[in-house]
Every structure is written in structure tokens, then in C-alpha cells.
Amino acid sequence: MNFHQPVLLKKTIEFLGVEPGKLFIDATLGGGGHAQEIIKSGGLVVGIDQDPEALVRAQQNLRSACPAALCSKQRAAIDQAPGFNQQPFKLIEDNFVNLEKIVLKLGLKTIDGILFDLGTSHYQLTQKNRGFSFDSDCLDMRMSPQLKVTAADLLAALSENELYQIFTKFSQEGRARVIARAIIRARQIAPITSGKKLAKVIEEVSGFKKGRIHPATKVFQALRIVINDELNNLSRGLEQAKKLLTKKGRLVVISFHEGEDRIVKTFFKEQAQEKKLTIITKKPIVPDQEEVKTNPSSRSAKLRVAQKN
Numbered sequence: 001m002n003f004h005q006p007v008l009l010k011k012t013i014e015f016l017g018v019e020p021g022k023l024f025i026d027a028t029l030g031g032g033g034h035a036q037e038i039i040k041s042g043g044l045v046v047g048i049d050q051d052p053e054a055l056v057r058a059q060q061n062l063r064s065a066c067p068a069a070l071c072s073k074q075r076a077a078i079d080q081a082p083g084f085n086q087q088p089f090k091l092i093e094d095n096f097v098n099l100e101k102i103v104l105k106l107g108l109k110t111i112d113g114i115l116f117d118l119g120t121s122h123y124q125l126t127q128k129n130r131g132f133s134f135d136s137d138c139l140d141m142r143m144s145p146q147l148k149v150t151a152a153d154l155l156a157a158l159s160e161n162e163l164y165q166i167f168t169k170f171s172q173e174g175r176a177r178v179i180a181r182a183i184i185r186a187r188q189i190a191p192i193t194s195g196k197k198l199a200k201v202i203e204e205v206s207g208f209k210k211g212r213i214h215p216a217t218k219v220f221q222a223l224r225i226v227i228n229d230e231l232n233n234l235s236r237g238l239e240q241a242k243k244l245l246t247k248k249g250r251l252v253v254i255s256f257h258e259g260e261d262r263i264v265k266t267f268f269k270e271q272a273q274e275k276k277l278t279i280i281t282k283k284p285i286v287p288d289q290e291e292v293k294t295n296p297s298s299r300s301a302k303l304r305v306a307q308k309n
């Protein structure tokens, strides 16, 4: 199975306040799992992803999600939305760090909700030529082909101390020093150019028991965050999303690790203090046991919601 199961789907649709004829931005379209549900509920979606492969798949999925006959409010909203070409969705290949520019270019006026479902999709993780997983044949990790530096480039260029800093700062890896040293030793023999090789280097200094979380998990996460500048993008994307929403519009963010969630939580708190947003979820919503059982990668998800004042 290499399709992505949308995380916290029902809650996301509920908190976005999806209603027929309303317009939403899915800033991290992926396979279009959340976007499909918005369309089925009568909404319109601008779907953004920086990964062109994701857009190709999402396009097929969204087409098949469109009801044979659109409801009258959905049809009326399409007539008002420039560039939608009689469909309830419009797909854009871009980084959500350019959200304001995208909206300006499309000439959109009222945006009722914006969703960020962060990180990588299951599809990206399972493509061995992308380098996101422990059994990858390469070590790329770029979500967009526009980016220039790969994870293999980083491992070849950084010093032991720089690697240590990255593993500590971006994923709080407790064995950062040992792992950084092992990488330097390994690359003196041959460059580390595959996920398989990196995972093996880390296994050798950390041990690996089947059934446990892989000891390379945090290092892969840290490299991915750096390569894609994920935390900076998130801060800048949230700031723009807040400005673009219409009054009472909803901002829904699903994060998957501590670093992301801290940014979202702090941003919501600051905006609430300035009376720009109202926090809707005092505590983050997490998947129930049933969801974690059927979709284990949802286990670390945290959903936070704020509303524009």
C-alpha cells in the first residue's frame, strides 16, 4: 500500500467548518485525502504542494472525488472563483511559503479555511528513489526538485560538530555525538549516498531490535527538516495564512513532531494575545486508539485550530 491515509480526517473537516460553496486552501495537498473530503462536502479547494509527483496523483484522486452533479452553492462558487475551469479544485505547484503571492495571482477574495498537514506523505516515504526511508537506494530527501542540496550532499559536507548540532536541534537525538562520529568514520571509507547505508551506519552504533522504533528515525527526520527548511517555512506560512483568512475563517494545523508543534502553539498564543486569532483547541486533538491501530503513522499527530477575529 503506498497511498496516504489522511490523518484526523473527520475532525479536520469539522474544524475547518466545511460547508457548500466555501473556499479552502489545502497548503499541503499530498495525495489529496483531506481535499477530497472538502470537495465531497461541497467546498472548493486550492491545493498546493511543492512536490510535482504529489500533484499528479492528487489530480486523479480529486477528479474521482467530484460528485457527478455539483451542488448549486458549489457551482455558484466556482463561477465566482477565477481559474477554476468548472472544477471544484485548482492545483498549484509551489511552496506554501509563497501563500500570499499564490492567492494574489489567483485573484481569490474570501478564504474560509486553510489547512497545513505537515511533513511527508506515505507515498513520498515509500518511494525508494526519494531517499526519505531506511531502505532507500538514494539519499535525496528534497520534497521539491527546485531545491538544490540533497541529504547526501549534507552528509558529505558537514563537520562532526555541525552534524551533532543538526541532530540535537531538529530532533533531540540523544546519541547525536556518537552518530555524528560514526558518519564521519563511514564517509572516510565511502560516501554515504543511500538511506540503506545511513540506516546501517546508525544501526551499527545504536543497535536495532525488530519491533522497536528504528534508531535512525530521528536522524532521518532532522536531515529532512534541514533539507526542506521545514521550520522556517512553517513560521512564514502561518503568518501569511493568518492574514489571508476571512473573518471567522479557520486555520487548522496538523503537526508530527515537537519542533513543529511548538511553532504552531507559540504562534497561536501570540496571535491570541494580539487579538488577531482565537484559539479553538485549548489542547491539541490527537488520533484515538482505533486510528493509530489502522494508521500507525498517525501516532504522533497533533491538530490545533485557531479562528480569525
Ligand SMILES: C[S@@+](CC[C@H](N)C(=O)[O-])C[C@H]1O[C@@H](n2cnc3c(N)ncnc32)[C@H](O)[C@@H]1O
Pocket (backbone or CB within 6 Å): 004, 005, 006, 007, 027, 028, 029, 030, 031, 032, 033, 034, 035, 048, 049, 050, 051, 054, 094, 095, 096, 097, 117, 118, 119, 120, 121, 122, 143, 233
Ligand atoms: C502529510 S502530506 C499531506 C497529506 C494530505 N493531507 C493527504 O491527506 O493526502 C504533506 C505534503 O505536504 C507537502 N509539503 C510539505 N511542505 C511543504 C511546503 N512548504 N510547501 C508545499 N508543500 C509542502 C509534501 O510534499 C507532502 O506532499
